[in-house]
Amino acid sequence: MPRSSTVPPPVTSVLEAAGTWLPRGMAAVEERLGELTAGHGTTLADDAGATLAAGGKRLRPLLVLLSAGPAGGDAAIRAATAVELVHMATLVHDDVIDGAPLRRGRPTVAARSGRERAVATGDLLFSRAFAELGSNGGERQVELLSSTAVALALGELAQRRDAYDTSISRERYLERCGLKTARLFECACLLGRAVDGAADEPELAGFGREIGLAFQLLDDVLDVTGPAERTGKARGTDLLDGTVTLPLIVARDRDPELEQLDLRGLDERTAESICDRIAATGAPETVREDARGRVARAKRRLAGAALSGEERELLSLVADGVVERYA
Amino acid sequence: MPRSSTVPPPVTSVLEAAGTWLPRGMAAVEERLGELTAGHGTTLADDAGATLAAGGKRLRPLLVLLSAGPAGGDAAIRAATAVELVHMATLVHDDVIDGAPLRRGRPTVAARSGRERAVATGDLLFSRAFAELGSNGGERQVELLSSTAVALALGELAQRRDAYDTSISRERYLERCGLKTARLFECACLLGRAVDGAADEPELAGFGREIGLAFQLLDDVLDVTGPAERTGKARGTDLLDGTVTLPLIVARDRDPELEQLDLRGLDERTAESICDRIAATGAPETVREDARGRVARAKRRLAGAALSGEERELLSLVADGVVERYA
Numbered sequence: 001m002p003r004s005s006t007v008p009p010p011v012t013s014v015l016e017a018a019g020t021w022l023p024r025g026m027a028a029v030e031e032r033l034g035e036l037t038a039g040h041g042t043t044l045a046d047d048a049g050a051t052l053a054a055g056g057k058r059l060r061p062l063l064v065l066l067s068a069g070p071a072g073g074d075a076a077i078r079a080a081t082a083v084e085l086v087h088m089a090t091l092v093h094d095d096v097i098d099g100a101p102l103r104r105g106r107p108t109v110a111a112r113s114g115r116e117r118a119v120a121t122g123d124l125l126f127s128r129a130f131a132e133l134g135s136n137g138g139e140r141q142v143e144l145l146s147s148t149a150v151a152l153a154l155g156e157l158a159q160r161r162d163a164y165d166t167s168i169s170r171e172r173y174l175e176r177c178g179l180k181t182a183r184l185f186e187c188a189c190l191l192g193r194a195v196d197g198a199a200d201e202p203e204l205a206g207f208g209r210e211i212g213l214a215f216q217l218l219d220d221v222l223d224v225t226g227p228a229e230r231t232g233k234a235r236g237t238d239l240l241d242g243t244v245t246l247p248l249i250v251a252r253d254r255d256p257e258l259e260q261l262d263l264r265g266l267d268e269r270t271a272e273s274i275c276d277r278i279a280a281t282g283a284p285e286t287v288r289e290d291a292r293g294r295v296a297r298a299k300r301r302l303a304g305a306a307l308s309g310e311e312r313e314l315l316s317l318v319a320d321g322v323v324e325r326y327a
Numbered sequence: 328m329p330r331s332s333t334v335p336p337p338v339t340s341v342l343e344a345a346g347t348w349l350p351r352g353m354a355a356v357e358e359r360l361g362e363l364t365a366g367h368g369t370t371l372a373d374d375a376g377a378t379l380a381a382g383g384k385r386l387r388p389l390l391v392l393l394s395a396g397p398a399g400g401d402a403a404i405r406a407a408t409a410v411e412l413v414h415m416a417t418l419v420h421d422d423v424i425d426g427a428p429l430r431r432g433r434p435t436v437a438a439r440s441g442r443e444r445a446v447a448t449g450d451l452l453f454s455r456a457f458a459e460l461g462s463n464g465g466e467r468q469v470e471l472l473s474s475t476a477v478a479l480a481l482g483e484l485a486q487r488r489d490a491y492d493t494s495i496s497r498e499r500y501l502e503r504c505g506l507k508t509a510r511l512f513e514c515a516c517l518l519g520r521a522v523d524g525a526a527d528e529p530e531l532a533g534f535g536r537e538i539g540l541a542f543q544l545l546d547d548v549l550d551v552t553g554p555a556e557r558t559g560k561a562r563g564t565d566l567l568d569g570t571v572t573l574p575l576i577v578a579r580d581r582d583p584e585l586e587q588l589d590l591r592g593l594d595e596r597t598a599e600s601i602c603d604r605i606a607a608t609g610a611p612e613t614v615r616e617d618a619r620g621r622v623a624r625a626k627r628r629l630a631g632a633a634l635s636g637e638e639r640e641l642l643s644l645v646a647d648g649v650v651e652r653y654a
Binding site for chain 1: 462
């Protein structure tokens with residue numbers, strides 16, 4: 001299980017560079033996530049526990065803690081936990097929607113315990129997120145998380161609407177990624193500020209959005225290029241699910257026959273061979289370059305934000321980490 | 328569509344007895360629900376709009392407004408809207424889980440648009456609920472709704488865990504109904520008080536729980552007795568879904584062969600004939616009596632609550648309405 005270590009690469013460098021407050025905070029988030037998913041009887045403990053144990057990069061809680069800074073305290077821990085719970089809930093539900101068998105190299109809750117239990121488990125994680133954040137008592141915090149959760153659901157609906165459409169525009173793809181991914185990164189950054197009542201910091205919000213988009217772009221590249229033993233899922237999973245992503249959109253403009261593809265009823269082998277064909281156009285490298293450009297823009301936005309030198313440096317490391325996966 | 332009128336029987340008598348503030352408040356909730364489900368593009372408008380148009384009794388928002396009283400204002404409208412949105416979200420997700428074809432005589436979102444879209448639509452309604460409530464800014468309000476949403480999901484998981492088990496105890500059944508139904512009624516009553524910062528009123532909470540249980544008991548009776556043209560779904564829907572309810576539990580103790588039934592792979596005709604057999608034991612009337620007893624207890628609890636005479640009278644009418652459906 002190559003992706004199940006608790007502290008994956010992009011996070012490690014940040015934790016090493018930060019003061020003890022950050023590793024301590026991340027450990028507290030991890031502990032809290034464990035408590036919350038263990039505390040509801042065996043069903044949830046099994047399913048959510050498996051989701052939790054599968055690890056993941058914990059980038060979103062990291063952004064909350066970094067944006068809150070060393071003085072964030074328990075309120076920042078709760079906000080970080082809430083953001084990760086929403087993320088986990090959407091993963092569990094996305095896997096129901098996509099019918100995905102594997103996530104991070106392990107069976108999804110939907111595959112393990114049935115779609116029925118996965119729907120309820122996702123709902124539970126979602127509710128728990130608001131329960132956790134609600135105890136912070138900040139109106140702005142609840143507003144941020146709930147409007148972001150609305151965006152996540154709209155993003156999922158947009159993905160369904162656009163499924164199998166090999167002619168979708170780059171703009172439409174980016175809009176969907178904005179809803180599905182970038183908003184939660186932005187929310188993480190803004191929540192970190194909101195826990196001590198600070199006003200929204202537009203530059204930090206922009207930073208979050210850009211690295212969220214970069215993260216999604218790279219995820220979509222990795223779905224095409226693999227390697228499967230690092231990503232924890234087979235190449236071409238998006239294609240099998242009818243999800244048209246930027247590597248295919250870019251490749252399609254270079255190899256127009258790709259637009260004629262019928263993605264319905266693909267088998268895994270054909271999906272892998274389409275991945276090879278996409279890769280042959282050089283599209284993955286183009287998209288990776290786009291992601292790097294976004295990371296650079298994100299870092300420039302940090303320059304204009306009201307942050308300490310340490311905060312700026314650590315957030316920059318996170319931004320770098322986002323595109324340095326399996327480069 | 329016999330159940331789709333906007334103001335169904337149990338609510339009518341209350342609206343007639345109340346001052347103009349209550350019908351006006353309920354109309355405002357309806358309008359707000361319409362705005363929120365229409366405001367997210369066509370996909371949601373279609374699916375959530377269909378859920379909304381299918382009506383329902385709107386008992387939960389009614390309880391919020393009644394508990395808040397005439398001075399509840401916009402905050403009470405928002406809380407009432409949030410409670411109904413959570414209820415709608417759970418209906419949409421329950422129908423995914425149960426694979427139910429009809430709800431209130433109309434196709435479910437899962438049946439209309441696929442399970443995939445139904446999962447995302449439920450998530451959207453759910454997120455919208457917290458967005459709506461969050462703008463009230465009360466910590467206690469978010470705590471109430473989120474802990475209730477946790478209970479709802481646990482209730483759904485309990486229902487899955489106990490599915491097809493014809494030997495479950497009455498206590499386990501009641502515990503599940505407590506999570507699945509009674510908690511949201513209780514939450515509605517407490518939210519109504521919380522909107523103007525009043526402390527929790529334990530007698531009112533108890534009132535909400537008892538009528539919630541009575542409501543669920545009667546629902547379970549109606550699943551056995553129909554008539555289908557009033558309930559909007561075929562008799563025996565619970566049995567087809569493997570859900571063992573109190574009428575079967577009571578009947579089983581009188582006709583032990585019922586415990587030997589294998590509910591897996593039932594067809595609709597067999598499910599209806601099991602309903603007849605349950606009815607032959609007199610179990611539905613026993614359960615209906617139980618529900619009436621709970622309504623009586625609920626009304627006694629009102630006597631001890633800090634309420635105006637009008638509030639007490641109107642809440643009593645709601646309690647009566649809960650068991651007067653198709654009596």
